[in-house]
Amino acid sequence: MSKKILVLAGDGIGPEIVAEAVKVLKALQAEGAIDVTLEEALVGGAAYDAYGDPLPEETLTAAKASDAVLLGAVGGPKWEPLPISKRPEKGLLGLRSGLGLFANLRPAVLYPQLIAASTLKPEIVSGLDLLIVRELTGDIYFGQPRGVETLPSGERRGLNTMVYTESEIERICRVAFDIAMQRGKKVCSVDKANVLECTELWREVATKTAADYPGLQLSHMYVDNAAMQLVRAPKQFDVIVTGNLFGDILSDCAAMLTGSIGMLPSASLNAQGQGMYEPIHGSAPDIAGRGIANPLATILSVALMLRHSLGAPEVAERIETAVSKVLDQGLRTADILSEGMRRVGTAEMGDAVVAAL
Amino acid sequence: MSKKILVLAGDGIGPEIVAEAVKVLKALQAEGAIDVTLEEALVGGAAYDAYGDPLPEETLTAAKASDAVLLGAVGGPKWEPLPISKRPEKGLLGLRSGLGLFANLRPAVLYPQLIAASTLKPEIVSGLDLLIVRELTGDIYFGQPRGVETLPSGERRGLNTMVYTESEIERICRVAFDIAMQRGKKVCSVDKANVLECTELWREVATKTAADYPGLQLSHMYVDNAAMQLVRAPKQFDVIVTGNLFGDILSDCAAMLTGSIGMLPSASLNAQGQGMYEPIHGSAPDIAGRGIANPLATILSVALMLRHSLGAPEVAERIETAVSKVLDQGLRTADILSEGMRRVGTAEMGDAVVAAL
Ligand SMILES: CC(C)[C@H](C(=O)O)[C@@H](O)C(=O)O
Numbered sequence: 001m002s003k004k005i006l007v008l009a010g011d012g013i014g015p016e017i018v019a020e021a022v023k024v025l026k027a028l029q030a031e032g033a034i035d036v037t038l039e040e041a042l043v044g045g046a047a048y049d050a051y052g053d054p055l056p057e058e059t060l061t062a063a064k065a066s067d068a069v070l071l072g073a074v075g076g077p078k079w080e081p082l083p084i085s086k087r088p089e090k091g092l093l094g095l096r097s098g099l100g101l102f103a104n105l106r107p108a109v110l111y112p113q114l115i116a117a118s119t120l121k122p123e124i125v126s127g128l129d130l131l132i133v134r135e136l137t138g139d140i141y142f143g144q145p146r147g148v149e150t151l152p153s154g155e156r157r158g159l160n161t162m163v164y165t166e167s168e169i170e171r172i173c174r175v176a177f178d179i180a181m182q183r184g185k186k187v188c189s190v191d192k193a194n195v196l197e198c199t200e201l202w203r204e205v206a207t208k209t210a211a212d213y214p215g216l217q218l219s220h221m222y223v224d225n226a227a228m229q230l231v232r233a234p235k236q237f238d239v240i241v242t243g244n245l246f247g248d249i250l251s252d253c254a255a256m257l258t259g260s261i262g263m264l265p266s267a268s269l270n271a272q273g274q275g276m277y278e279p280i281h282g283s284a285p286d287i288a289g290r291g292i293a294n295p296l297a298t299i300l301s302v303a304l305m306l307r308h309s310l311g312a313p314e315v316a317e318r319i320e321t322a323v324s325k326v327l328d329q330g331l332r333t334a335d336i337l338s339e340g341m342r343r344v345g346t347a348e349m350g351d352a353v354v355a356a357l
Numbered sequence: 358m359s360k361k362i363l364v365l366a367g368d369g370i371g372p373e374i375v376a377e378a379v380k381v382l383k384a385l386q387a388e389g390a391i392d393v394t395l396e397e398a399l400v401g402g403a404a405y406d407a408y409g410d411p412l413p414e415e416t417l418t419a420a421k422a423s424d425a426v427l428l429g430a431v432g433g434p435k436w437e438p439l440p441i442s443k444r445p446e447k448g449l450l451g452l453r454s455g456l457g458l459f460a461n462l463r464p465a466v467l468y469p470q471l472i473a474a475s476t477l478k479p480e481i482v483s484g485l486d487l488l489i490v491r492e493l494t495g496d497i498y499f500g501q502p503r504g505v506e507t508l509p510s511g512e513r514r515g516l517n518t519m520v521y522t523e524s525e526i527e528r529i530c531r532v533a534f535d536i537a538m539q540r541g542k543k544v545c546s547v548d549k550a551n552v553l554e555c556t557e558l559w560r561e562v563a564t565k566t567a568a569d570y571p572g573l574q575l576s577h578m579y580v581d582n583a584a585m586q587l588v589r590a591p592k593q594f595d596v597i598v599t600g601n602l603f604g605d606i607l608s609d610c611a612a613m614l615t616g617s618i619g620m621l622p623s624a625s626l627n628a629q630g631q632g633m634y635e636p637i638h639g640s641a642p643d644i645a646g647r648g649i650a651n652p653l654a655t656i657l658s659v660a661l662m663l664r665h666s667l668g669a670p671e672v673a674e675r676i677e678t679a680v681s682k683v684l685d686q687g688l689r690t691a692d693i694l695s696e697g698m699r700r701v702g703t704a705e706m707g708d709a710v711v712a713a714l
């Protein structure tokens with residue numbers, strides 16, 4: 001039976017990079033390797049411009065009815081003056097919470113072909129392969145109360161609430177622990193348990209949950225130290241599990257260590273295995289529309305989608321191998337360019353992956 | 358008139374590194390360069406062990422009565438099982454809030470002699486000299502309500518509150534802007550204004566306040582991007598101003614970029630110019646008591662103290678020059694050791710600085 005994929009191009013470079021990922025999907029479809037139906041909808045700034053709403057009801061409904069969502073990126077300076085409730089980011093957050101996508105998998109992998117692109121010394125990052133499992137539907141992103149209030153003195157006060165229940169912590173830990181058991185069996189849980197009670201509970205629940213995983217090695221680290229250790233010795237990590245806010249910060253830091261942030265895909269999963277797939281990088285408004293963005297993170301997000309939501313792990317591997325081949329051929333978009341390599345644009349890179357499939 | 362310094366050695370390597378800083382103070386005192394009276398008190402785990410309280414009333418009283426506080430470091434695994442209210446960190450937080458030390462200055466400077474110790478490529482970090490101005494008495498560190506509650510369902514829920522008033526934001530921005538006007542006139546304010554209303558207010562107040570500083574170049578960056586940019590191109594920054602939590606994470610990351618975290622001092626100031634001075638690094642319980650810790654960050658904290666709270670900038674400079682000389686002599690503690698250098702212990706390093714004064 002045909003699987004339904006909802007394609008949300010979003011803003012900035014979103015449409016350009018998603019077009020290349022769709023090329024790959026269509027090529028696989030044409031040769032009968034997969035059976036998918038693609039539908040498109042608006043989200044983010046594009047949806048706000050069309051409907052005055054970054055997440056129109058029909059987009060959320062279509063997302064719920066699909067087997068998987070492919071997202072480009074959202075946001076840009078154009079919409080920054082809007083109140084938070086109307087911003088492109090609200091569309092993304094609404095999808096995450098509306099679909100219950102609590103588990104965000106963010107690999108930080110160094111491509112050997114791109115080691116020169118890292119700002120870190122080769123010996124520090126060569127072979128880096130860590131996975132950040134970020135909780136995605138709780139924490140201060142969604143906690144109530146929130147907002148800006150005016151005090152009796154006339155002064156304003158801004159407020160947000162960091163909050164986690166035991167069951168929210170347990171279920172994201174289980175995702176991280178299950179994955180770790182298939183990898184290096186090492187999980188580092190990141191919190192600020194020396195200061196924040198919310199994360200003290202996090203540490204307690206993580207520890208208790210780990211007891212169900214014999215052979216799993218669970219350690220704990222404060223978030224400030226984790227930010228340091230990522231720079232000092234990132235290869236000490238296998239899987240990192242953490243909350244929404246700390247995961248946002250640490251995963252971007254980890255991705256940048258690889259020098260290949262234009263290469264890194266991510267998956268956001270719910271309890272039913274439905275997922276949203278998107279590159280780790282943002283909408284890069286500064287280079288939008290110029291045909292120079294790197295589509296590989298989005299193409300690799302398609303691979304994750306085939307593996308995690310569409311039950312086609314062999315096809316996923318074909319995509320990943322094709323991307324690796326293209327790098328071996330020396331093709332590079334501007335963001336990963338280094339000496340002696342051939343610079344290509346977005347579409348040419350997409351075509352090369354299709355050819356290498 | 359003699360200036361009063363309260364010395365709080367704290368936990369872990371605290372007593373060892375503080376002893377060397379005191380050596381420097383006493384040497385300067387002996388030659389008549391400064392006139393100070395040193396008093397000692399307990400804080401952190403050491404205070405908990407003696408009094409069952411990480412910040413005994415008499416320590417806070419003594420701190421308030423002094424012109425400046427010199428702190429080693431607090432915390433260690435021994436006290437981790439304690440509830441947050443009794444932890445060593447609570448002593449530190451109590452000092453910060455009790456003294457109103459809202460402005461935390463955290464320089465991330467690369468010592469040219471130590472460039473090999475950085476995990477980043479030399480061209481990325483050579484000449485790095487950025488200052489993080491972290492708000493220190495507000496945010497989720499102190500916000501109410503906080504704690505762990507039991508829901509009607511029987512499930513527990515952990516909660517903390519991120520909160521800032523306009524005046525709190527304005528006063529820390531003014532500190533950052535004043536300093537920036539003496540440096541590169543460039544400030545990057547870090548927030549998560551696309552998601553958190555509290556930091557949306559932050560951005561608004563920062564922007565408004567900057568209008569009083571003609572010639573100042575203020576930019577804004579989301580915290581996740583800031584964590585990335587620190588790794589990608591840290592030299593783009595001059596002064597970074599941010600809240601307590603983001604400042605905690607980013608300043609550790611920035612310090613680690615330099616490879617010389619054992620070298621970096623910090624100052625925490627209140628509105629009256631009273632200050633607490635401490636190394637950026639922690640209590641390093643793993644190497645405590647072995648006489649191998651690097652005392653230079655603590656010694657350089659004394660220099661900051663002389664400059665910011667004791668009105669003796671020339672003496673501060675003498676200390677800084679002495680530290681540089683000692684590095685030129687090739688002396689290194691274990692944390693900054695590189696080939697061809699001479700490894701020394703904590704006390705030997707302190708003696709060398711005194712000799713070089
Ligand atoms: C765009 C923004 C709301 C989002 C987040 O903070 O989660 C982004 O930074 C991410 O990490 O996916």
Ligand SMILES: CC(C)[C@H](C(=O)O)[C@@H](O)C(=O)O
Pocket residue numbers: 194195224432446449450605
């Ligand atoms: C020890 C801890 C409470 C403290 C903090 O989080 O502020 C430390 O990490 C620091 O940065 O000074």
